[in-house]
Amino acid sequence: MATKEKVSKEVILKAAEKVFSKYGFHEAKIYKIAELAGVSVGTIYRFFKSKEELYSEVLKKKLSELQKRVEKNIKNKSPDRALKAYVSTVVDFFEEEEEFFTIFMREMGSLSILDEERFNLSQWYQSYVKKLSKVVERGVKRGVFENLDPLAVILAVSGAMKNLIYARTKGILKSSPQEIKETLYEIFFKGILK
Amino acid sequence: MATKEKVSKEVILKAAEKVFSKYGFHEAKIYKIAELAGVSVGTIYRFFKSKEELYSEVLKKKLSELQKRVEKNIKNKSPDRALKAYVSTVVDFFEEEEEFFTIFMREMGSLSILDEERFNLSQWYQSYVKKLSKVVERGVKRGVFENLDPLAVILAVSGAMKNLIYARTKGILKSSPQEIKETLYEIFFKGILK
Amino acid sequence: MATKEKVSKEVILKAAEKVFSKYGFHEAKIYKIAELAGVSVGTIYRFFKSKEELYSEVLKKKLSELQKRVEKNIKNKSPDRALKAYVSTVVDFFEEEEEFFTIFMREMGSLSILDEERFNLSQWYQSYVKKLSKVVERGVKRGVFENLDPLAVILAVSGAMKNLIYARTKGILKSSPQEIKETLYEIFFKGILK
Amino acid sequence: MATKEKVSKEVILKAAEKVFSKYGFHEAKIYKIAELAGVSVGTIYRFFKSKEELYSEVLKKKLSELQKRVEKNIKNKSPDRALKAYVSTVVDFFEEEEEFFTIFMREMGSLSILDEERFNLSQWYQSYVKKLSKVVERGVKRGVFENLDPLAVILAVSGAMKNLIYARTKGILKSSPQEIKETLYEIFFKGILK
């Protein structure tokens, strides 16, 4: 029964996201995920051939969601408005998906170079970031943006944003998502020098 | 003999750094570290009471090194020059210590909330970042910097920088360390908008 | 299935008893117990959370069996007949449970003071012996027994009995269980002096 | 230097006795013994070829001491007085040598059948007890003692005594050594029945 199957898979992915985000890949236990999902360990292995694959599926699912949202929201916008939209979309996404943000940060740090089996986030990130840099490139060409390396710009924006969200997650920074966005606009558009 | 002991400990820390950076905490095997260090497994346990402690020592050692360097280089400088010095110091440090950068990124991502025993990087980062934000605060007070949340500024600079170094490490970005520094100065001081 | 589980647990306890009695706690290897029980190492850990717990369970199980038997057999008997019943029950019990006798002796000798986790045989023995001394106490009060310290009497009987069983186990003494019982009755009731 | 050597060996044996009695064979660590003895680990291995041998030497030394004392004190005594002397000597010995008593009890329980290397206490005990039974045998022949199995009698006395000392060591029994002796004389000579 395709629908029932899909429901189970969905429930498992949701549970996996929670457990992976809380414990990280290695300390997350399959039986904990099964427990939380309300299924047996065996059932998880009907849908995912290994813990690695399950992990990878969680990543893939969320990342494509994020990517789709970003692409949708920057489409047909002028470079500056597109950049703002990018920031806004990502901040909102991770505000909603705080659990996934933890996994995302962890995995970004882990690089996953060696592990062929695990989802290659690094490669995904590379192509994602290159696509985004086109926006900046256009801005530079049109003379809206300073003559900077578009890739470096997008990496800087993205890194700054991740760090602010991270700090907010950890309670280091008290700002609201809206304030984070605005701070980012200010800093990146006008610079910090008076 | 104190010197000989120190040498062994140093060699082990060096090997541990390599192995942890390559495989991450969980996939790093003590016997691999021993092998690389050219000592026996037992010898590692003469210097470090557990794998966790060894990991923590690697972190502590490098982080205090980084912190000392940063503090030394920003001392007695005007806010804008101090910020530049901060960027320059960190970029150079991680250029030299590429292996440690991997561990650093991974651990930043992992947050280390749960594991009381492991070195609490999150706490270290919080206090480190708060100290640095004083530099920005002074800049704001003196009217050199725009009226922005100093903590947010330092988090943005730090995040952008980490991401650029990361991208360089991964081969996504081709810029030299010097170029990375300059790009960061440009972006953060003048903004990207023309 | 509850029954099957119980069977496995029973089989493991039986195997553990054998291995512990043969090698003692420290030299008994978990994999040896698993082998003898015909299960995997992992299965042992499904039923017992550690080697110590397994050991403690073996002790507890047998000791409560012994205690129950003793209590049942001395109930509603006159002090002298109760004392005989005590001797008879214990001799018979250890005749059947020779393997456990080895563990019992070893553990009695080990005292288990330090190890809070391991079953505190010393405490069990204290309360067990105090209960039994009530029998002697009654005998003294009724004027059936000489005016002796009841606790000392029961400790003497118990010690003598253990030593005779031990010597029989080791082949030092050739007497049958029945002869051991009778010798004990003679010695303790009439004394050895003509 | 023979004298110096002897002193070192003596100091090590003393330390070993303490540590073995406190922790038992397996949990006693060689480095702890070395520490307590104020020598290096290597020095211990100059005098004893293994932990087992050291343990065995502790046993042998004390047991031959005990044996000599017992033999000396029962010599040329009538059977009943010899038996009293035996009890008195052993109670006094273990009162002085409480630490060794712990080792003795533990080892008695452990039987040491399998381990050819370790001192075979069982065999020693067998010959020791057989020698003592001659005293009872003489008593029986002379008609001083009842017609009982001499070996069984000595095992009973010895077992009762060990148990009373044990109970005193553990705080179960409050009697003084003198009271323990007297209780044993009473019980074994006159019986407990009125």
Place this chain on the structure above:
DNA sequence: GATGAATGAGCCTTCATTCAT
């Protein structure tokens, strides 16, 4: 299909013993 008990490879850690100094 679903279950979850059973498996067993794998790894951290200990500590008796050795041996270069």
Place this chain on the structure above:
DNA sequence: TATGAATGAAGGCTCATTCAT
């Protein structure tokens, strides 16, 4: 001769994965 740092074998325990029911 004395030292104590270095060794490395050995074993308790975990948990991803399998498979009989």
